[in-house]
Amino acid sequence: MKQKCYTYFMKQGEKTKQHILEQSNVLFYINGYSSTSFTDIMEATGLSKGNITYHFKNKQAILEGIIAQRLREAECFFKIWEEKSQNPKERLAFFCDMILSEQENIEAYGCPMGTLTAEFSKNEPTLYTITLPLFQSYRAWLAKQFSLLGANNADADTQAMSLLGRVQGVAMVAHSFKDRYFLVNEIEKIKEELTK
Template sequence: MTQRETRERIVATADMLFYRCGFEHTSFADIAAAVGISRGNFYHHFKSKDEILAAVIAKRRVDRVRMMACWETDVSDPVGRIEAFIDILRVNGDKIRRHGCPIGTLTSELAKLDHPARPEAVRLFTVFRDWLAQQFAALGRAEDADQLALQLLSRSQGAATLYNAFQDPEFIEREVVAMTSWLHDIARGSLATNSARPFQSHD
């Protein structure tokens, strides 16, 4: 295994462990053992856990940007692209049920620790926010695109948190249906900008 491959494996393993166990409760020894390398070899790549955290955050950003680029390539219309974002709750449902949202749990933990890397972690949400705003603007809602992006982002985060808490598959399915219905209302131009109940389903 090359030095680059070893480093990438360390980062991928740390990403998994930070998600499943939390940043604070994951040690150098935990990561080294999971990767299967000596502590000395480990320190050759990273001198501190904060260095690994920075690499993990960078990896998560690259992964999300690539995912959205795939949506741009594979889905021709903004409604379908936003639906792909909403469907993350289904696609990653089992992981979310067990561990929560990987971005939400990390930013929450770093906030509790008052960790200096928290702003970088929060920028992972900004990646989604900016991309969603672009899609809503493409639907003809340029004036309130950012507001709509935040509404959807906050709803999906809330759904992930409650799914992790209540472990109810029917709940997450209802949330996906409600968000998709809300999106289709916007696409049809029938939802007011400042609706008091923006996610009410119109069955």
């Protein structure tokens, strides 16, 4: 197990738990949730099945842990963006920049949030319920920025949905056609439209 700097003060059990979450998060992103088996997680973590089961009852519990962590990360992003600028337009630009910084991964594996949500939207109501809050937190934050720009609540939400949709579409098409160039150009265009 590689030692991470922020795990120095964790108890052994917490370290292992964190290690499982991190490796699973990567596997779920790269291969998808349902395509990732317990054996895959065993191999990636170097731990036994029994040990993983000790920390997480089942695969769903791992997913829950991952989403909880991603939600905290998202809140962290929002906080940073809000502190970096008082101007909502600039904050929306930061959101676009995050996508641009992930261009390689998005080309290869799609949007980390979108592909996971899409995997559960059809016929996995339980997993869908676990994942949706992450999507909703972005929706709410984006809507907040549009509110600050003067839109009423309903309009702000629609604009947030619309932006989410555009970004998801660009990510989906760039992923399907393996075209990073398209992703960058479209996101730059969206960024311009938002900030003008």
